[in-house]
Amino acid sequence: MTTDALTKEFQAIVGNENVMVSEADRQSYSYDAAVLEPVVPALVLRPETTEALGKCVKLCNDNDRPLTVRGAGTNLSGGTIPDPRGGVVILTNSLNKILEINEQDLYAVVQPGVVTATFAAEVAKRGLFYPPDPGSQAVSTLGGNVAENAGGLRGLKYGVTKDYVMGVDFFDVDGGLVKSGSRTVKCVTGYNLGGLMIASEGTLGVFAEITLKLVPPPAAQKAMMAIYDNVDKASESVAAIIANKIVPCTLEFLDNATIRYVEDFCKAGLPTDAQAVLLIEVDGHPVQVEEDAAKVVELCKKVGASEVKMAEDAAQRDALWTARRAALPALARARPTTVLEDATVPRSKIPAMIKAINEIAAKYKLDIGTFGHAGDGNLHPTIMCDRRDKEEFHRVEAAVDEIFDVAISLKGTLSGEHGIGLAKSKWMEKETSRATIEYSRRMKKSIDPKSILNPGKIIAGRG
Amino acid sequence: MPDVKQLARLLMELDDQMATCMKCGMCQAVCPVFAETMREADVTRGKIALLENLAHEMIKDAAGVQDKLNKCLLCGSCAASCPSGVKIMDIFLKARAIVNGYMGLSPAKRAVLRGMLTRPRLFNALLGMAETFQGLFTKPVNDVIGSSCSKMLSPVIGDRHFLPLAKTPLHNAVKPMNTAPGASGLKVAFFPGCLVDKIFPRVGHAVLKVLAHHGVGVYLPDAQACCGIPAAASGDQDSYDKLVRYNVDLFSKENFDYLVTPCGTCTATIKDIWPKLSDAYPAELKARISSITERTMDINAFLVDVIGVQAVENGKATHTVTFHDSCHLKKSLGVSAQPRTLIKANPDYQVVEMKEADRCCGNGGSFNLYHYEISKQIGRRKRDNIVASGAEMVSTGCPACMMQISDMLSQAGDNKPVRHPVEIYAETLP
Numbered sequence: 001m002t003t004d005a006l007t008k009e010f011q012a013i014v015g016n017e018n019v020m021v022s023e024a025d026r027q028s029y030s031y032d033a034a035v036l037e038p039v040v041p042a043l044v045l046r047p048e049t050t051e052a053l054g055k056c057v058k059l060c061n062d063n064d065r066p067l068t069v070r071g072a073g074t075n076l077s078g079g080t081i082p083d084p085r086g087g088v089v090i091l092t093n094s095l096n097k098i099l100e101i102n103e104q105d106l107y108a109v110v111q112p113g114v115v116t117a118t119f120a121a122e123v124a125k126r127g128l129f130y131p132p133d134p135g136s137q138a139v140s141t142l143g144g145n146v147a148e149n150a151g152g153l154r155g156l157k158y159g160v161t162k163d164y165v166m167g168v169d170f171f172d173v174d175g176g177l178v179k180s181g182s183r184t185v186k187c188v189t190g191y192n193l194g195g196l197m198i199a200s201e202g203t204l205g206v207f208a209e210i211t212l213k214l215v216p217p218p219a220a221q222k223a224m225m226a227i228y229d230n231v232d233k234a235s236e237s238v239a240a241i242i243a244n245k246i247v248p249c250t251l252e253f254l255d256n257a258t259i260r261y262v263e264d265f266c267k268a269g270l271p272t273d274a275q276a277v278l279l280i281e282v283d284g285h286p287v288q289v290e291e292d293a294a295k296v297v298e299l300c301k302k303v304g305a306s307e308v309k310m311a312e313d314a315a316q317r318d319a320l321w322t323a324r325r326a327a328l329p330a331l332a333r334a335r336p337t338t339v340l341e342d343a344t345v346p347r348s349k350i351p352a353m354i355k356a357i358n359e360i361a362a363k364y365k366l367d368i369g370t371f372g373h374a375g376d377g378n379l380h381p382t383i384m385c386d387r388r389d390k391e392e393f394h395r396v397e398a399a400v401d402e403i404f405d406v407a408i409s410l411k412g413t414l415s416g417e418h419g420i421g422l423a424k425s426k427w428m429e430k431e432t433s434r435a436t437i438e439y440s441r442r443m444k445k446s447i448d449p450k451s452i453l454n455p456g457k458i459i460a461g462r463g
Numbered sequence: 464m465p466d467v468k469q470l471a472r473l474l475m476e477l478d479d480q481m482a483t484c485m486k487c488g489m490c491q492a493v494c495p496v497f498a499e500t501m502r503e504a505d506v507t508r509g510k511i512a513l514l515e516n517l518a519h520e521m522i523k524d525a526a527g528v529q530d531k532l533n534k535c536l537l538c539g540s541c542a543a544s545c546p547s548g549v550k551i552m553d554i555f556l557k558a559r560a561i562v563n564g565y566m567g568l569s570p571a572k573r574a575v576l577r578g579m580l581t582r583p584r585l586f587n588a589l590l591g592m593a594e595t596f597q598g599l600f601t602k603p604v605n606d607v608i609g610s611s612c613s614k615m616l617s618p619v620i621g622d623r624h625f626l627p628l629a630k631t632p633l634h635n636a637v638k639p640m641n642t643a644p645g646a647s648g649l650k651v652a653f654f655p656g657c658l659v660d661k662i663f664p665r666v667g668h669a670v671l672k673v674l675a676h677h678g679v680g681v682y683l684p685d686a687q688a689c690c691g692i693p694a695a696a697s698g699d700q701d702s703y704d705k706l707v708r709y710n711v712d713l714f715s716k717e718n719f720d721y722l723v724t725p726c727g728t729c730t731a732t733i734k735d736i737w738p739k740l741s742d743a744y745p746a747e748l749k750a751r752i753s754s755i756t757e758r759t760m761d762i763n764a765f766l767v768d769v770i771g772v773q774a775v776e777n778g779k780a781t782h783t784v785t786f787h788d789s790c791h792l793k794k795s796l797g798v799s800a801q802p803r804t805l806i807k808a809n810p811d812y813q814v815v816e817m818k819e820a821d822r823c824c825g826n827g828g829s830f831n832l833y834h835y836e837i838s839k840q841i842g843r844r845k846r847d848n849i850v851a852s853g854a855e856m857v858s859t860g861c862p863a864c865m866m867q868i869s870d871m872l873s874q875a876g877d878n879k880p881v882r883h884p885v886e887i888y889a890e891t892l893p
Contacts, residue, residue: 025502027513
């Protein structure tokens with residue numbers, strides 16, 4: 001069917017106002033937050049009901065049209081960039097209802113377009129806690145979080161999105177509603193199809209409803225900052241804290257370059273000659289928190305922190321986190337383009353990884369600031385550059401290649417939380433195996449024979 | 464059809480600034496227009512992407528981009544929270560001048576901007592005539608707010624509950640002034656702004672009363688012109704230039720310590736936008752502009768930070784008021800504590816904070832004229848927050864917000880006065 005004819009069919013399903021055809025509207029869905037070439041979709045749809053969503057999927061499949069589901073478009077690996085062969089974008093932002101928050105059974109049921117922070121706030125109002133807090137949570141959608149298995153600052157203690165998914169109901173390519181998981185803690189009914197949807201990046205099904213686990217919130221928290229004159233000592237502190245059976249809810253790291261940019265940007269009071277800063281927060285029962293905090297301070301000092309500051313009240317706690325919050329803005333302001341990576345290594349390998357990143361920066365004459373989640377080894381080497389400078393951007397691409405090589409050689413992973421998408425699919429086999437790719441492709445082929453579900457992502461190819 | 468190539472070349476001037484947008488999409492969290500329409504082309508990231516594509520000749524439909532570009536309140540919420548510090552207001556104002564200049568202004572905008580706004584005396588005379596006849600077509604709907612509506616004019620003004628033109632605008636009620644500093648040792652130039660002059664002269668009278676009380680000399684020249692924001696927002700560079708030059712000439716004639724306005728939008732225009740859009744001006748004019756902008760202050764900030772007005776004990780307060788932070792005051796100028804202090808300087812008033820006090824009211828100047836339905840949806844959220852606060856009245860430091868909030872409250876049938884903080888403070892003075 002031609003795009004014009006198809007437009008009329010979609011209009012009948014979702015209403016005229018929810019089919020965007022103008023050049024300006026379509027171009028504004030051609031990109032996401034990844035530094036990649038945009039691809040303009042043929043049509044953009046915004047279903048307002050679950051039924052309409054299912055019909056849209058089926059119509060795409062019947063007409064051999066690739067479809068890409070888009071929430072807030074904050075993806076950092078190109079997962080929401082549509083397919084160049086007449087691709088259709090399906091927006092979830094009108095499917096944004098929280099269907100249920102169950103305070104007795106500690107779960108919630110949501111539509112995929114609910115914004116993460118809005119959901120977390122609603123849950124908090126009822127005295128409960130939804131821990132995953134990706135950096136984009138103010139705009140990101142829960143559907144996107146599940147499709148990417150988004151992480152965040154609380155990963156070390158509370159885990160990531162996958163640890164909170166109890167079930168996903170999704171449409172197959174024929175518009176059939178596949179149900180998975182349950183509202184119970186235990187459920188072994190059939191394959192774990194909901195689990196299969198996590199980190200599937202829209203390639204295996206289109207989410208209709210998601211059931212999420214909720215937990216009681218911690219009663220108290222305490223934050224502190226430790227300053228180091230060498231990265232190894234910071235890393236040893238992380239190891240010492242964990243070896244002493246303390247699991248902080250956040251354990252963040254800033255390297256020297258990031259410290260300098262942050263200090264230049266917001267005068268947070270960081271010593272610019274420090275080689276590393278750790279920002280640590282413990283939470284839980286007030287008595288335990290006091291004990292843990294005192295022990296963390298002692299451990300950091302023992303390992304060789306040049307200074308450890310403990311926040312005495314909410315205002316001081318907020319001031320400590322200012323430095324961490326300023327990390328990305330400070331680096332982003334330095335140059336026009338910000339390439340934010342998320343290579344992740346076992347936490348004991350952080351010093352080796354930082355050393356390698358600094359060598360790669362010197363080798364390719366690039367400015368790289370590294371910050372991230374030291375507790376779970378998820379670092380964000382951030383390359384400051386200008387994508388319009390072709391020669392420089394070439395060096396950026398070469399540097400990224402090497403960063404991934406090092407991460408894999410340290411038994412780490414390509415992506416801790418940003419996803420594979422278009423950006424990293426070429427490295428997939430390097431980390432996994434030929435058999436992994438083939439297995440994944442066979443699975444994809446049998447679930448989606450025409451390859452209409454976000455083709456080209458993760459395992460590449462449309463075949 | 465305009466030549467897209469030439470338009471692209473002009474827009475490439477903004478390429479360096481636009482390239483700093485990393486497309487993170489965080490603007491979606493704060494944009495009031497996006498909250499209503501949820502369309503990417505209505506949020507900053509989408510608009511910048513479209514402008515980049517126009518600059519790089521990747522889009523054919525320039526009129527489509529112009530349409531999206533103009534669908535923005537210029538409230539600055541995105542700029543205030545942008546992680547990469549993109550100079551969004553610079554980009555949008557300059558892009559409007561380039562794109563609208565290229566594609567042409569609508570006949571209505573041309574008539575208002577070029578035919579009236581740039582001719583202050585004619586503008587005053589025409590509106591004076593309009594005031595005489597407005598009673599024939601309109602009828603009052605809410606005595607507390609002072610709003611009217613009009614069946615006869617509804618094809619033009621829709622179902623708005625608007626505030627009528629004042630019977631006696633400030634410029635007719637008060638003769639031009641030039642008084643020496645009194646006890647404070649200070650002298651200010653007073654720039655009431657169009658809305659205070661023509662709709663809310665009572666705010667102007669309150670300012671003059673307060674200044675007299677604190678012994679501040681006043682320079683109030685005759686035939687003041689608009690600050691230029693409607694022209695800048697419409698991308699009418701010619702009219703904008705004329706207004707800036709006119710004002711700069713007028714206020715260069717006299718010595719004063721500060722230029723004060725009771726309008727957040729005028730203050731932000733003079734302080735932020737005049738320097739931003741002065742690249743092409745001769746050095747002499749630039750110097751005079753910066754001499755004025757450096758001394759320009761919002762009236763709330765002037766009274767609290769310079770004169771030293773302080774909050775007083777209000778244990779026996781009989782009135783409750785909730786304060787709306789105008790975008791220009793808070794997000795552009797960082798003025799948010801001072802107007803609250805000014806209200807608290809009146810012992811009869813207690814400030815009750817509303818939810819989302821700094822969320823845009825949806826006026827956005829001509830945005831209200833061209834996108835009234837969206838403007839109204841945004842405004843209703845503000846109205847709901849005002850009512851939920853339980854306060855008996857609302858105060859804000861920007862007359863454009865005062866108009867929008869009056870319209871929203873009046874349409875909902877709420878009997879809540881809308882007042883400027885300086886009016887509340889002035890009540891305490893003899």
